[in-house]
Amino acid sequence: MEKLMPYMAKFAFGLSMIMFVVGGVLALVALYNHF
Structure with missing residues (x-):
């Protein structure tokens, strides 16, 4: 799990x-459609 932490981040x-x-x-x- 600790090895996956950088990947998950x-x-x-x-x-x-x-x-x-x-x-x-x-x-x-x-905004474009509003005007």
């Missing part, structure tokens, strides 16, 4: 970054 960080990017894109699309 990278995976969690990557997933959070992807979610952040997806959220930003969805927000931009929502």
Whole structure:
């Protein structure tokens, strides 16, 4: 399990970054469609 910790940390960080990017894109699309 300890060997997997760095991998899990990278995976969690990557997933959070992807979610952040997806959220930003969805927000931009929502704003674009609103106007």
